[in-house]
Amino acid sequence: MSTISIPVTATFAGILGVVYTALNLNVVKVRFGSRVLIGDGSLELLREVAHKKEGTTVDFKKFNKLMSAVRAHANFIEYVPIQLILAALLELQGVDKLKLKVLLSVFTLSRLLHTTGITKSNFLGAGRPIGTFTTFGTILISAIANIYVSYPAFRK
Numbered sequence: 184m185s186t187i188s189i190p191v192t193a194t195f196a197g198i199l200g201v202v203y204t205a206l207n208l209n210v211v212k213v214r215f216g217s218r219v220l221i222g223d224g225s226l227e228l229l230r231e232v233a234h235k236k237e238g239t240t241v242d243f244k245k246f247n248k249l250m251s252a253v254r255a256h257a258n259f260i261e262y263v264p265i266q267l268i269l270a271a272l273l274e275l276q277g278v279d280k281l282k283l284k285v286l287l288s289v290f291t292l293s294r295l296l297h298t299t300g301i302t303k304s305n306f307l308g309a310g311r312p313i314g315t316f317t318t319f320g321t322i323l324i325s326a327i328a329n330i331y332v333s334y335p336a337f338r339k
Contacts (some may be wrong), residue, residue: 191274192270195288197293198291202294203259203260206255207256210249210256213248213249216249217249223253224246225250227245250306251301257301258298266322269322269328276329276333276338277333282324289316293317295314297311297314297315309325
């Protein structure tokens with residue numbers, strides 16, 4: 184029986200798992216500080232608007248930090264699994280390990296850039312668009328590479 188080994192993907196999965204845990208803990212910390220047990224604070228804002236007394240104002244930025252923490256966490260988990268699956272398939276097909284390391288390094292950096300960008304004021308830090316487009320690029324490259332590498336065997 185042969186052993187399947189994907190050390191490059193496994194290493195980056197571990198690194199990304201640590202980042203995911205940090206993002207998750209940040210959501211818990213910010214929720215605790217905001218006194219919001221679930222969600223991103225939207226429901227609390229709606230309640231404030233519904234019960235607003237005339238002449239008073241509602242602070243719509245009150246939960247921005249929580250909203251950005253929740254979105255950074257959710258966005259991370261929306262993209263990381265597909266990239267790790269694509270990378271594992273490439274590694275199983277014998278793609279050059281250095282190329283895979285570069286691809287996954289760029290992807291990991293893009294996720295970190297996006298996270299720092301989305302947590303800036305108004306969710307618009309420079310890292311957000313850079314991280315977003317770089318994430319899309321690395322996933323697209325991985326997808327196309329999988330098609331390219333596997334197509335000869337598929338065609339048979």
